Amino acid sequence: MTDDKVKRRLTTVLCADVHGYSRLMGADEAGTLGTLRRYRTAIQGLVERHDGRIVNTWGDAVIAEFASVVEAVQCAVEIQQETSSPSSDPPHARQMRFRIGINLGDVMVDGSDIFGDGVNIAARLQELAEPGGVVISAPVYDQVHNKLSLGFDCLGPQQMKNVAPVTSYRVTMGGGAVGRHGFPVDESAPPQAGAVAASQSAAQQTSDRSGPSPWMGSISDQFANLPRPITAMLTLSGFLILINVFTGLHRIWFHWPVAALLFTGILLTVLRHGPPSDRDERRRRP
Numbered sequence: 001m002t003d004d005k006v007k008r009r010l011t012t013v014l015c016a017d018v019h020g021y022s023r024l025m026g027a028d029e030a031g032t033l034g035t036l037r038r039y040r041t042a043i044q045g046l047v048e049r050h051d052g053r054i055v056n057t058w059g060d061a062v063i064a065e066f067a068s069v070v071e072a073v074q075c076a077v078e079i080q081q082e083t084s085s086p087s088s089d090p091p092h093a094r095q096m097r098f099r100i101g102i103n104l105g106d107v108m109v110d111g112s113d114i115f116g117d118g119v120n121i122a123a124r125l126q127e128l129a130e131p132g133g134v135v136i137s138a139p140v141y142d143q144v145h146n147k148l149s150l151g152f153d154c155l156g157p158q159q160m161k162n163v164a165p166v167t168s169y170r171v172t173m174g175g176g177a178v179g180r181h182g183f184p185v186d187e188s189a190p191p192q193a194g195a196v197a198a199s200q201s202a203a204q205q206t207s208d209r210s211g212p213s214p215w216m217g218s219i220s221d222q223f224a225n226l227p228r229p230i231t232a233m234l235t236l237s238g239f240l241i242l243i244n245v246f247t248g249l250h251r252i253w254f255h256w257p258v259a260a261l262l263f264t265g266i267l268l269t270v271l272r273h274g275p276p277s278d279r280d281e282r283r284r285r286p
Contacts, residue, residue, distance in 0.1 A: 007109040011065045012072040013122040018060035019131040050075040069143040076134045101125025104139040124160040134171040141169045233265030
């Protein structure tokens, strides 16, 4: 008797696809095919480095599976970095960008090929990714979010063709140096120090935007250094000028009281800082 039972296994599926492949082929078939071959060779090397295997390739797509979810995500990040590097293309070659989706799910096994929703969801997630980006399903996120120094943006439940809605996450690879496995690592400071520095920088920028301008600060300092009588008289003069402005400039009258106030302020300042009288001099003697 033959065993017709379908073999299944839980695996991590990576689906990569070239963005705008038809447009690239229409512009330059030979050049696009040559670039695709180079990238497929590079992708195969990266998949094998992370203990995965290429399951299938058709057209511009690549399907790979991994026993480790962490290795799959690391491999996806390295693929995007490798294919987006300017040094990976010869001069005058058209840039080719990949979109990658990763899913952890149950698949049906037929020889060396795999089928089922586990594969279909990875392909649909790839369609959600931006050129040069990676989108993962919630089961993948649950396994890697606390193991890799990567950022993740929740996209929420996404409606997909022929499958139930799947909660997905966009992998953010910007910022920080690239470590050995191709994911960002902050080599200059621990996360807490980086967060404190960022908050201090933001606070300083907010203070710079909302605080007084330098010339206003200079005027304020000069005003504070004036003698007290002069400061009082200037303040009163300002009030008189405002009163004259708001009551109408058809009749200007503020100049006379302002002049008198300023004269009084100068006189008081001179007397306060003038030489002491003889009586005060005698009073200070023992």
